[in-house]
Amino acid sequence: MKYVSTRDNSKEYNFEQVFIKGLADDGGLYVPKSLKKFSFQELLELKNLSYNELSTEIINQFSSDFISKEELSNLVKKSYSTFREKEVVKISNVGEIKLLELFHGPTLAFKDVAMQFIGNLYEYYLNKNDKKINIVVATSGDTGAAAIDAIKGKSNLNIFVLHPNNKISSVQRKIMTTVEEKNVFNIAIDGNFDDCQNIVKQMFSDLEFSKSINMSGVNSINWVRIIVQAVYYFYSYFKLDKEIISFAVPTGNFGDVFAGYLAKQMGLPIDKLIVATNENDILHRAISKGDYVSKEVRETISPSMDIQLASNFERLIYYVNSSDSEKTAEIMKKVKQNSYQIEKNNLEIIQKDFLSESCNEQETLDIIKKNYEENNIILDPHTAIGVGAAKKLSFNDCVVLSTAHPCKFPEAIKNSINLKADLPDELMFVMDEKENYNIVDNEVEKIKQHIKERI
């Protein structure tokens, strides 16, 4: 399969470039040049596969020029052997709503699903190529933990994780900073998540720097994450045996919900994708009325969604503009100047596939409380926002992506229902272990220096 950049689709790339580089040199995101669309008959053939088999079938549509199907199948198996659920994900009920539990991996958030696979894919690549790679990633809490767990101890790989100092939950931080392997480096930035993400973007676009350290990225702009996440949309559809299905997705960087859009483009009968945001509601304003102007980031009890500019939205802009990369590049200039209003005809196209809602802090706490009292289930604050958005839009029979285990956000759970959600036994140790991280100023040159000194 060939890939192009959203900002210049005259050049072609292969899977290796897409995976290792993450971001195109022109600043655009990689997208496939064309997509496999499954017919109804072909979908039926996938219906009874195990999660691992289904993953292999879906990922193989994108990666066959990089890894054979047999080797891919082995990597998938290895990646999900670390999960507490045999079928990787699990579907449960909260009242009428179905929850797609995606948090049964080693760091208790959905990001493990893609990241465990990506860690093994790097290992596969480095076994064939004599290279050292430095992964640099910004996190609003969960990406970093998932990436560290996936990369720790692997040879010829280092990982540097930038998180906003004091702006993630203490459990989120401890899961990242108590890892002892020598190839893991945690950096706390005096700033917010968008600052961290900007620093990483600036380092990538400084080609001299990024080439000199063989820099690679695993943020949600990495196409491989998207395709691995598309699998659980297919899996839910097959498990629930419906004619058509809708999903509500707690959203930050628009990665997870874009994976649902990809599944729909590949022929999966999805009706609506509900974009659920917290008070950082740019995506809700964009999808409901075309207003894609960012405001100050606010800190909330769902920190993994405290994002204003959602990187993956660029991919949607590209598709909505009929794969016109010149137009996409122009729009991204407007986005950069923070003056983009979605054109009326494009908004209509977006609204065929997407709906949106947002929940404020009090609503989120209330949803956690109500579901605990009525359904005896503790929702993490991100999942609660998904449930809240589905309810506000009266989509009572949709599937809500449950993106994290509630014990990762003890402060919010305590404030809502005055209970302590315990960590699973195998993670209890992070509470007493010594933490390792450096606090660095919010300045790209200082971070570059910091990284250079450590490799």
Ligand SMILES: *Cc1c(COP(=O)(O)O)cnc(C)c1O
């Ligand atoms: C990352 C994250 C999200 C947002 O996912 P995106 O792909 O960035 O939209 C939602 N919930 C949790 C718990 C997360 O860690």
